[in-house]
């Protein structure tokens with residue numbers, strides 16, 4: 591179904607690039623059928639065109655009429671203006687995918703012609719290597735065929751989970767923002783390891799392999815994180831000492847709070863939008 595489709599990304603930032611990279615690598619779609627545009631940075635467009643062989647076009651030259659799928663990939667604060675600028679050119683069969691945190695399908699539906707097919711998507715930047723955990727929630731008018739098309743597309747960038755839209759905020763807290771928590775943890779692991787004088791590049795590889803190994807144990811063994819943690823922890827051993835320090839310094843609470851706050855922020859973006867605070871700089 592995907593092979594002959596055309597896709598336009600409106601917004602050419604890090605999320606659009608991660609998705610483009612994963613889609614191109616999957617070879618499910620000809621790169622020239624992937625169109626990318628942004629507001630003004632032409633240099634950025636040329637860079638993406640050179641790296642991925644996609645078609646980069648200035649905003650005013652993008653022919654939205656000929657697109658099967660339109661991906662909204664700008665910041666939430668820019669969505670209303672963008673929808674306003676494209677709504678009169680949309681065709682009823684076109685599928686709109688929105689990757690914007692906190693922006694509901696209802697909001698998009700209200701700002702495009704009645705009956706438009708809309709799907710809210712929450713990928714993460716691991717899309718770049720086909721390893722995203724991506725959630726989707728379809729809007730009111732989206733056909734089964736377009737949901738299948740979206741799933742086929744998003745499977746190019748990783749695993750896809752269909753969830754009720756009210757769970758998008760927590761999903762964003764866990765998986766959309768999730769990679770950043772692990773990078774933060776890894777940054778701190780690197781810093782501490784560097785104090786030992788071990789080679790920096792080796793440290794980075796060791797930490798990445800440790801994280802990959804731990805994640806794959808969960809994926810491949812089907813065992814809970816609790817059991818796996820216990821298996822690492824010898825009584826009175828090194829891990830017990832490390833974990834005691836982690837707990838003592840609020841490690842568990844810190845990660846719980848990070849997820850909660852990200853989910854709250856996602857919800858807040860929707861609410862601010864409904865109150866029309868958009869464009870005031872409140873929504874970043």
Ligand SMILES: NC(=O)C1=CN([C@@H]2O[C@H](COP(=O)(O)OP(=O)(O)OC[C@H]3O[C@@H](n4cnc5c(N)ncnc54)[C@H](O)[C@@H]3O)[C@@H](O)[C@H]2O)C=CC1
Nearest residue numbers: 601602603604605628629663664665666668672689690691
């Ligand atoms: N970065 C991430 O890890 C994730 C980001 N997202 C969502 O993806 C969206 C984009 O995020 P990033 O790529 O990080 O942002 P970014 O700031 O790197 O990119 C935003 C892009 O949108 C373009 N843009 C803004 N207004 C436009 C307009 N009217 N027409 C055309 N292009 C326009 C900008 O020129 C820029 O290329 C956000 O809404 C975010 O919530 C979702 C999941 C993960």
Ligand SMILES: O=C(O)[C@@H]1CCC=N1
Nearest residue numbers: 690691762766767768
């Ligand atoms: O930080 C953000 O708002 C976006 C959404 C999820 C990850 N990055």
